[in-house]
Amino acid sequence: xxxxxxxxxxxxxxxxxxxxxxxxxxxxxxxxxxxxxxxxxxxxxxxxxxxxxxxxxxxxxxxxxxxxxxxxxxxxxxxxxxxxxxxxxxxxxxxxxxxxxxxxxxxxxxxxxxxxxxxxxxxxxxxxxxxxxxxxxxxxxxxxxxxxxxxxxxxxxxxxxxxxxxxxxxxxxxxxxxxxxxxxxxxxxxxxxxxxxxxxxxxxxxxxxxxxxxxxxxxxxxxxxxxxxxxxxxxxxxxxxxxxxxxxxxxxxxxxxxxxxxxxxxxxxxxxxxxxxxxxxxxxxxxxxxxxxxxxxxxxxxxxxxxxxxxxxxxxxxxxxxxxxxxxxxxxxxxxxxxxxxxxxxxxxxxxxxxxxxxxxx
Amino acid sequence: xxxxxxxxxxxxxxxxxxxxxxxxxxxxxxxxxxxxxxxxxxxxxxxxxxxxxxxxxxxxxxxxxxxxxxxxxxxxxxxxxxxxxxxxxxxxxxxxxxxxxxxxxxxxxxxxxxxxxxxxxxxxxxxxxxxxxxxxxxxxxxxxxxxxxxx
Numbered sequence: 001x002x003x004x005x006x007x008x009x010x011x012x013x014x015x016x017x018x019x020x021x022x023x024x025x026x027x028x029x030x031x032x033x034x035x036x037x038x039x040x041x042x043x044x045x046x047x048x049x050x051x052x053x054x055x056x057x058x059x060x061x062x063x064x065x066x067x068x069x070x071x072x073x074x075x076x077x078x079x080x081x082x083x084x085x086x087x088x089x090x091x092x093x094x095x096x097x098x099x100x101x102x103x104x105x106x107x108x109x110x111x112x113x114x115x116x117x118x119x120x121x122x123x124x125x126x127x128x129x130x131x132x133x134x135x136x137x138x139x140x141x142x143x144x145x146x147x148x149x150x151x152x153x154x155x156x157x158x159x160x161x162x163x164x165x166x167x168x169x170x171x172x173x174x175x176x177x178x179x180x181x182x183x184x185x186x187x188x189x190x191x192x193x194x195x196x197x198x199x200x201x202x203x204x205x206x207x208x209x210x211x212x213x214x215x216x217x218x219x220x221x222x223x224x225x226x227x228x229x230x231x232x233x234x235x236x237x238x239x240x241x242x243x244x245x246x247x248x249x250x251x252x253x254x255x256x257x258x259x260x261x262x263x264x265x266x267x268x269x270x271x272x273x274x275x276x277x278x279x280x281x282x283x284x285x286x287x288x289x290x291x292x293x294x295x296x297x298x299x300x301x302x303x304x305x306x307x308x309x310x311x312x313x314x315x316x317x318x319x320x321x322x323x324x325x326x327x328x329x330x331x332x333x334x335x336x337x338x339x340x341x342x343x344x345x346x347x348x349x350x351x352x353x354x355x356x357x358x359x360x361x362x
Numbered sequence: 363x364x365x366x367x368x369x370x371x372x373x374x375x376x377x378x379x380x381x382x383x384x385x386x387x388x389x390x391x392x393x394x395x396x397x398x399x400x401x402x403x404x405x406x407x408x409x410x411x412x413x414x415x416x417x418x419x420x421x422x423x424x425x426x427x428x429x430x431x432x433x434x435x436x437x438x439x440x441x442x443x444x445x446x447x448x449x450x451x452x453x454x455x456x457x458x459x460x461x462x463x464x465x466x467x468x469x470x471x472x473x474x475x476x477x478x479x480x481x482x483x484x485x486x487x488x489x490x491x492x493x494x495x496x497x498x499x500x501x502x503x504x505x506x507x508x509x510x511x512x513x
Binding site for chain 2: 008010012032033034035036054057058061064066067069283
């Protein structure tokens with residue numbers, strides 16, 4: 001398992017820092033379909049938000065909101081600009097935040113252990129001597145746990161050489177004193193568009209990407225369809241089915257990309273499309289192979305065997321008239337059982353399928 | 363298996379590192395979309411004391427479509443047939459991609475605690491359940507002892 005863990009971030013990353021309530025905040029920014037941070041989020045008419053790609057793909061299956069099951073339509077999805085900005089902002093801050101909160105929780109623990117009864121102002125603890133809450137009671141400290149508060153609540157008159165802090169708006173470093181007294185106000189009052197170009201939150205750029213429309217394939221000749229694909233710089237090889245699903249997949253990728261405030265270059269989308277198509281091919285090959293080698297031949301063998309067995313049993317039954325019905329029934333169920341794992345989980349190992357048979361043969 | 367969606371990786375990770383009480387789900391080494399599942403029979407149900415094996419498979423379209431789940435251990439239950447197939451709304455029409463493996467397994471555990479003979483899959487069992495409930499519960503208990511209790 002451990003080999004692929006590092007690439008995946010999860011709300012639970014915050015569970016062991018000094019502000020475990022960030023677990024909830026982190027998960028709020030994620031899409032309920034892919035569990036990743038929302039990419040180009042869109043709002044449904046019922047007020048829920050998903051990645052544009054995810055909800056568009058799901059609506060092909062079912063025209064319902066995954067959270068509240070209300071009927072929704074793709075045409076009514078609206079981009080959710082603020083959420084996208086919040087997500088981008090949080091993603092940028094995440095690693096730093098996590099690191100700081102983890103370090104501080106260690107310092108905090110050490111201090112708490114050292115002074116159980118009375119909280120004293122300890123000048124040796126670097127991080128905490130900045131805190132307003134240091135002079136307050138133990139109860140207050142335990143509630144706040146020093147985490148977020150230690151990040152944001154600084155003394156109004158800090159020491160002469162103040163440590164640097166990062167402005168939450170423009171992400172630049174300033175001495176805390178400057179940050180608190182003047183910079184944040186200044187930063188907040190500067191309109192978004194006039195801000196520095198290395199602002200943490202991307203501006204809502206004017207892009208020229210127009211949404212694509214769904215095609216009525218029934219009224220479209222092969223040549224016209226190929227022309228349409230070529231115009232989008234997409235491959236035009238493959239059979240009619242492939243052409244149509246290629247267009248449909250690209251339509252989703254493209255339209256979802258239009259919902260983003262930082263749309264990707266069409267080249268990136270075409271690469272994604274190619275990846276999707278090769279994964280489809282991979283899956284198909286896999287299925288075919290499995291069914292050819294294992295599935296079909298096994299199924300046929302089993303069917304033949306059990307037919308033979310039934311016949312033999314029927315012959316036997318003429319001699320001793322035991323309960324034929326129940327034997328037949330059992331045979332049928334054996335057949336169905338041995339077919340079932342192939343349907344349900346094509347790649348179940350042989351050992352497992354013998355397990356199934358044993359279980360159901362009882 | 364070159365491209366396992368991150369969502370599946372994440373769910374697997376959490377199932378292993380922070381398992382639901384009374385439920386285990388371990389992915390097969392050959393196919394990370396196939397899980398070996400066990401569910402403990404809920405307390406105060408006829409399945410108490412039993413450990414039921416299930417198989418769970420995530421189709422290619424997951425999470426757009428529901429996982430496929432089936433009991434491998436024989437069980438006497440009005441909503442589970444003799445092939446182990448489960449009649450549960452969230453596995454069919456009420457599936458939503460906002461649900462996950464964890465929630466599905468919890469629903470199945472809840473189904474063991476509250477059999478619903480009015481929406482049967484195993485007709486004979488459901489009939490028995492409706493007509494002679496005490497007897498049916500006793501049979502369920504016997505089956506649990508016979509098939510789901512490991513020595």
